[in-house]
Amino acid sequence: MSAADATAGTTRRPFTGRRVRFGDVVLQLVAGAAALGATVLVGLIVWKLVDGSHLALSKYGLGFVTRVAWNPVVGHELYGAGSFLFGTVITSFFALLLATPFAIGVALFLTELAPRALQAPVTALVETLAAVPSVLIGLWGILVLGPALRTHIEPWLHSALGFIPLFGPPSAAGASIFTAIIVLAIMILPIVASISRELFRGVPSELKEGALALGTTRWEMVRGVVFPYARGGIAAALILGLGRAMGEAIAVTQVIGGGVFIHWSIFSTGDTLGSKIAASYQGASTNLQAASLIYLGLVLLVLSLVANIAAQWIVRRVARRHGVTRGGHA
Amino acid sequence: MSTHDLSGPGLRLDRLPRRRRVNHVMEGFAWLAAAIAIAILGIVVWSVASKGWSELNLDLVTKSPIPFSLTNAPQGLANAFAGTIVIVGLATLMALPVGILVAVYLNEFAPPAIRNGVGLVLDVLAGVPAIVVGIFVFVLLVSGSGQSGIKGAFALAILMLPFVARATIEVLVLVPNSLREASLGLGVPQWRTTLSIVLPRAIGGIVTGTVLAVARVAGETAPLLFTSSVVGTQTHWDPSQALQTIPVAIFELSESADPKDHARAWAAGFILLVFILFASLTARWLATRNARKIAGR
Amino acid sequence: MSTTIEPVMRVETRRQPMPPRERLEAIFHVENLDAIYGRKAAVKGVTMEIYRNLVTAIIGPSGCGKSTYIRCFNRMNDLIPGFTQTGTVRYHGQDICSANIDPVAVRRNIGMVFQRPNPFPKSIYDNVAWGCRVLGMKHELDERVERALTQAALWDEVKDRLKASGLSLSGGQQQRLCIARAIAVEPDVVLMDEPASALDPIATQAIEQLMHELKGEYTFVIVTHNMQQAARVADMTAFFSISHGGEGERYGELIEYDATEKIFTAPSDKRTEDYVTGRFG
Numbered sequence: 001m002s003a004a005d006a007t008a009g010t011t012r013r014p015f016t017g018r019r020v021r022f023g024d025v026v027l028q029l030v031a032g033a034a035a036l037g038a039t040v041l042v043g044l045i046v047w048k049l050v051d052g053s054h055l056a057l058s059k060y061g062l063g064f065v066t067r068v069a070w071n072p073v074v075g076h077e078l079y080g081a082g083s084f085l086f087g088t089v090i091t092s093f094f095a096l097l098l099a100t101p102f103a104i105g106v107a108l109f110l111t112e113l114a115p116r117a118l119q120a121p122v123t124a125l126v127e128t129l130a131a132v133p134s135v136l137i138g139l140w141g142i143l144v145l146g147p148a149l150r151t152h153i154e155p156w157l158h159s160a161l162g163f164i165p166l167f168g169p170p171s172a173a174g175a176s177i178f179t180a181i182i183v184l185a186i187m188i189l190p191i192v193a194s195i196s197r198e199l200f201r202g203v204p205s206e207l208k209e210g211a212l213a214l215g216t217t218r219w220e221m222v223r224g225v226v227f228p229y230a231r232g233g234i235a236a237a238l239i240l241g242l243g244r245a246m247g248e249a250i251a252v253t254q255v256i257g258g259g260v261f262i263h264w265s266i267f268s269t270g271d272t273l274g275s276k277i278a279a280s281y282q283g284a285s286t287n288l289q290a291a292s293l294i295y296l297g298l299v300l301l302v303l304s305l306v307a308n309i310a311a312q313w314i315v316r317r318v319a320r321r322h323g324v325t326r327g328g329h330a
Numbered sequence: 331m332s333t334h335d336l337s338g339p340g341l342r343l344d345r346l347p348r349r350r351r352v353n354h355v356m357e358g359f360a361w362l363a364a365a366i367a368i369a370i371l372g373i374v375v376w377s378v379a380s381k382g383w384s385e386l387n388l389d390l391v392t393k394s395p396i397p398f399s400l401t402n403a404p405q406g407l408a409n410a411f412a413g414t415i416v417i418v419g420l421a422t423l424m425a426l427p428v429g430i431l432v433a434v435y436l437n438e439f440a441p442p443a444i445r446n447g448v449g450l451v452l453d454v455l456a457g458v459p460a461i462v463v464g465i466f467v468f469v470l471l472v473s474g475s476g477q478s479g480i481k482g483a484f485a486l487a488i489l490m491l492p493f494v495a496r497a498t499i500e501v502l503v504l505v506p507n508s509l510r511e512a513s514l515g516l517g518v519p520q521w522r523t524t525l526s527i528v529l530p531r532a533i534g535g536i537v538t539g540t541v542l543a544v545a546r547v548a549g550e551t552a553p554l555l556f557t558s559s560v561v562g563t564q565t566h567w568d569p570s571q572a573l574q575t576i577p578v579a580i581f582e583l584s585e586s587a588d589p590k591d592h593a594r595a596w597a598a599g600f601i602l603l604v605f606i607l608f609a610s611l612t613a614r615w616l617a618t619r620n621a622r623k624i625a626g627r
Numbered sequence: 628m629s630t631t632i633e634p635v636m637r638v639e640t641r642r643q644p645m646p647p648r649e650r651l652e653a654i655f656h657v658e659n660l661d662a663i664y665g666r667k668a669a670v671k672g673v674t675m676e677i678y679r680n681l682v683t684a685i686i687g688p689s690g691c692g693k694s695t696y697i698r699c700f701n702r703m704n705d706l707i708p709g710f711t712q713t714g715t716v717r718y719h720g721q722d723i724c725s726a727n728i729d730p731v732a733v734r735r736n737i738g739m740v741f742q743r744p745n746p747f748p749k750s751i752y753d754n755v756a757w758g759c760r761v762l763g764m765k766h767e768l769d770e771r772v773e774r775a776l777t778q779a780a781l782w783d784e785v786k787d788r789l790k791a792s793g794l795s796l797s798g799g800q801q802q803r804l805c806i807a808r809a810i811a812v813e814p815d816v817v818l819m820d821e822p823a824s825a826l827d828p829i830a831t832q833a834i835e836q837l838m839h840e841l842k843g844e845y846t847f848v849i850v851t852h853n854m855q856q857a858a859r860v861a862d863m864t865a866f867f868s869i870s871h872g873g874e875g876e877r878y879g880e881l882i883e884y885d886a887t888e889k890i891f892t893a894p895s896d897k898r899t900e901d902y903v904t905g906r907f908g
């Protein structure tokens with residue numbers, strides 16, 4: 001907007017000159033400082049985490065990331081992110097796998113099937129699910145979902161499909177990776193659904209009519225026209241959902257039970273990067289342990305930054321391709 | 331819908347019944363998915379409401395907690411309610427001006443390259459997990475000097491910032507350029523134009539964005555675990571010390587074995603949920619009202 | 628062959644003479660059709676027949692409900708919320724608008740080309756082949772695609788770049804691609820809603836030529852706001868106009884339907900005469 005600045009300056013009468021421009025400079029500096037601060041924040045976060053985990057970084061290096069160990073016993077201290085990284089990856093991927101068909105289903109329902117009167121309320125309800133705080137979902141998970149799964153679903157699945165190592169014997173506590181997966185799926189469903197819904201709504205109706213006029217069914221039209229058109233955006237939505245699942249700590253720590261090992265059974269307890277950190281909030285016994293915990297946070301940060309940046313890049317690329325432009329500005 | 335196929339000379343209806351079946355199955359699945367999503371919401375809300383109902387009384391808000399209590403002495407979460415109000419309030423005071431300033435800079439002053447760059451950074455910041463923000467503030471401020479309410483508020487403010495900034499930008503973009511040009515053409519300096527003409531026009535969207543941001547952080551637990559969780563049972567309002575908050579209290583109660591603790595967790599959760607839903611609905615209502623106002627003008 | 632309309636117009640036609648009336652086979656019988664959006668009727672009281680292997684044109688001023696009317700033939704109006712209709716549209720004797728007829732089956736046999744070209748964001752080949760694949764016509768796909776593109780007078784221009792995106796073609800080519808797409812699935816009838824209105828004269832001519840050559844295989848119904856086009860291309864012409872009802876209501880109505888030559892040289896209704904001589908509309 002410096003162009004307007006210049007013209008405004010030249011049309012101004014001389015005796016109002018300097019004082020007026022001072023205000024502009026001040027505002028621009030202050031606002032610019034805020035913007036700079038926001039930009040610097042992400043870098044600062046990375047830097048401070050590196051700084052805080054320095055003890056563990058220097059001692060273990062990158063081997064920490066894959067080591068499966070967490071022994072706080074003084075004299076035998078050994079830490080590693082391995083089992084927690086495994087937990088994060090397993091819970092997040094399965095949660096995404098579970099949530100995606102339902103999220104797409106909801107989005108399709110809202111754009112293709114719902115009668116006019118239902119569209120607004122159902123959309124509002126799905127978005128309300130996103131507003132429920134994670135600690136409440138976790139509370140519900142510990143006290144309602146976990147026990148219900150433990151009593152009814154897990155034994156049945158174990159007896160029916162126990163030959164697959166994925167479905168081992170249910171844990172005693174009622175806390176399990178399985179519960180965490182379901183909780184995470186519930187939490188990311190609304191995000192993926194609402195982004196998908198926006199994408200599907202953006203498919204031009206001429207394209208859809210062109211397909212239907214050939215005599216295809218609604219589903220064939222969706223598969224042939226809507227999905228390919230929205231493909232890029234859906235990918236971004238999935239990655240964003242994945243990132244959200246990876247970063248969720250509170251609800252997961254409430255339902256997952258804890259443990260430092262790599263089990264293939266989703267019915268056993270476990271831990272993720274986020275849940276381990278949250279479980280240790282009351283303090284670390286040694287500086288090395290504290291540094292290791294922060295190292296865990298650093299690994300989590302890197303993971304979610306990668307996911308987030310990938311999603312944002314896809315979003316911007318898709319927007320450019322479909323010719324979306326931003327509105328007016330100074 | 332039962333169908334009766336067209337018949338007639340040379341008409342082609344290859345495989346139609348099978349295709350229709352597939353279509354029906356997929357449509358049914360979509361309906362099911364929507365029903366499940368709503369059902370889950372209903373189940374969670376119902377659980378919170380029904381299980382919290384019994385403990386929902388004035389004591390919850392007025393009495394202090396008595397940890398490890400074996401008696402039935404009345405107790406509550408007064409310290410958590412007080413702390414939440416203070417911390418969330420402080421967080422809003424921190425995030426709001428900064429968020430607005432960032433938005434003003436991006437929309438009114440910044441060249442496109444910076445707009446896009448900082449916009450990207452804001453979107454990335456929005457994706458940083460809350461627990462990582464908690465650790466960050468821990469390392470930055472708490473390590474070595476102790477927890478406090480204001481440090482917790484700072485962590486929450488970091489979470490709120492991208493929301494407020496984004497919401498403000500969206501509404502600044504809607505302010506027509508003709509308004510700015512009219513003011514500048516009169517000789518009004520740009521800073522005055524921005525503060526007196528553009529921002530007031532955008533206030534509706536800013537309020538909506540703020541309410542939504544508040545709704546989001548009111549329920550955040552993770553950032554507070556490391557910045558404001560070592561608390562006593564007394565109710566106090568001093569942010570220079572660690573304050574208890576409702577989400578953290580629920581978190582701690584949920585891990586306890588005492589069913590009475592659980593009940594109090596449900597009750598506090600109920601109040602939290604009602605507040606958040608109310609805030610979200612208000613924001614939505616405000617947003618539609620603003621949209622109508624802008625369209626009407 | 629040219630026909631003098633009146634001293635006002637002189638138009639080239641490509642039509643051959645129609646077979647005598649008795650040998651015409653009606654495939655659509657429309658009876659007392661009212662097409663209604665919400666509360667307002669778009670057209671009212673239409674009764675007419677469409678004959679096999681002819682080109683039938685629907686002409687009239689804008690706003691007389693021509694597009695709405697043509698969309699009644701393939702149930703495309705179902706996609707518009709708030710749409711209802713009364714009366715019947717019989718296709719080979721069956722009322723295609725009744726509740727127990729599947730619109731998918733209707734559209735399978737009655738194809739449509741839209742006003743603005745709407746090719747899919749797929750390759751040229753896939754644009755034509757996709758419909759065939761989905762509808763179960765998978766054998767000899769390459770031949771089908773080639774035949775459709777040839778019939779649409781597009782094959783020579785695209786045969787070397789079938790993998791290119793359909794969107795990389797010019798407007799006229801895209802519309803011909805849409806025509807190829809529609810006829811690839813071998814419909815009985817092809818409905819065209821102002822197919823050339825977004826195109827330049829040369830592209831328009833190509834499409835008119837197409838209709839002329841293909842009407843032996845298909846039946847065409849074309850909506851056009853261009854009278855000369857109707858005169859050039861159509862065997863039968865239906866003239867719609869805007870009528871006024873009680874309470875300021877406006878709706879479209881079929882005024883006259885006859886052989887094109889008659890409509891343009893000796894119309895029976897004064898309103899038709901006013902329109903074709905350019906006195907209004």
